[in-house]
Amino acid sequence: MITLSAVTKLYNEGRPNQMAALDGIDLTVPGDAVTVLTGPSGSGKTTLLSLIGCMARPTSGRVHLNGDMVSGLPESFLTGLRRTTFGFVFQRFNLVRGLSVIENVRLPAVPLGPDHVELTERAMARLEHLGLADKADIPVEYLSGGETQRAAIARALINDAPILIADEPTANLDTVLVNRFLDIVADLRAEGRTVIMTSHDPRIFTASLVDNVVRMVDGRLDTEEAPA
């Protein structure tokens, strides 16, 4: 369970172009569930996701993970936490061009220094599970949109992270690929993982496997009921 207490996030603090991306967010994101943060562009979804995933620190307020304060951890501990607890799927996937699919998938595990053979087996198992085993050795720039997305998910899960964080994972994907993605999320839930993602795609936040939808507007939680 992730708890946010009075979290604010300012960008360009103290400058004329200061902007409050988040303003006093109090939120509990349940563990062992699928949560979607939704809202219009600029509502603070990605900022909130980056704070939940410990990729950024709040300007004020605290983030707790299973009761432990994580937003104020010293950087070395935060790095360790990101490596072992969170898997990230970025909006543009951010696979490293020039490297093969399997090299990209292995990448987040390299700093932990695992046995190379064991790591490669683990990466291949992930790719196989996501139907990408035959693409393992080709450079990532030759993948299609859906394949790139699945490669990014495989990379996010290489350290066996219990929480998957995904930022607009289905942007620009057709319905077939969205459904394929939802199947993957259902598999992840079946494995007992927590999934937290941002999306303004109704095909995602209205999906039956989504347990929790958090609506946002202008950096705040939108507590008003959505029109029927």
Place this chain on the structure above:
Amino acid sequence: MIFQTPIMALLLVSGLAGLVALWSAWFGLRVLRRWNLADGSREQLEMERQTHLISTLFGFVMLAEALALLLFVYNADRMANLFVGAMCAVGTLNVNEYGFPALYLKVATFFAAAVWLIVDRADRAGRDYPLTRVKYAGIILLAPLILAGGAVELTYFAGLETDVITSCCSKLFTPANEGLSSEVTGLPPALALWLLGGSGLAVALSGAASLWWGRGQMLFAVSGVVLFFVALAAIISIISLYVYDHPNHHCPFCLLQPEHGYYGYVLYLPLFFGTALALGAGVLQVFVGRPSLRDILPARIRKLIGLSMVAFGLFGLATIWAIVSSQLIVFG
């Protein structure tokens, strides 16, 4: 005189250390007054971010200050040929009344810096900033020492006059004169060696007890400090005689010269490092009960004590080698 490269380097380090110490101490006052990890306020989060920057900066400056002691001593010895009457660093330090105070402040800063660096490293090992208040309180205490050291050093270097006739070490380290150095010089050689052996044994026993049974860490730290002072006295009283093969040459600074094989560095470096590590182990022992450090500190203290014992052991070997390889017969 002040425009000598080593002097400029030393003054640069002191100036930088003074500025960083002032800034860090100012920030330290905020930490002592307002630090509250349970609070998620903007100020607290800002302090959490800044503490990394300031600690890192202060740590680098402290490392530079610790190394500056070596350069200060080396430079004092190197400049001896510029002053009439000076034969070694003693003559250079005696050119005006600020030389020895500058050295003592540098030595004090060395040990304080070493302990602070050890505490800082321990603090970074804890998830919840367990020693942050302690290390910033340390900075507040250290800042006046650093500033005083820099001011005295600047006054000393600015007051170096080549037309001053200074006194050489044989005048200072002779039992015939008055003062602490003369009294130490007059310490009977046999007593000095017994005291050295006794304090060395205390360090070995308390160190062994700490490593094997996990007890006696504070005793080890105290023994280490005692050994440091006894060792300095023994160097002046007897060890230097063996190194020089001379029954009346007690100077602890001529040991640093090339004609004596820079043997002083072989003696002083392990002695200073051993003492600094012992002090660090003792200080960390005070905080061993902090919840987030409970699993980390005992191993660290053991490592510090182990390294300190190795350093003291090297000092012991250097002492024994000086005695057995000497042509001088003091006893019998």
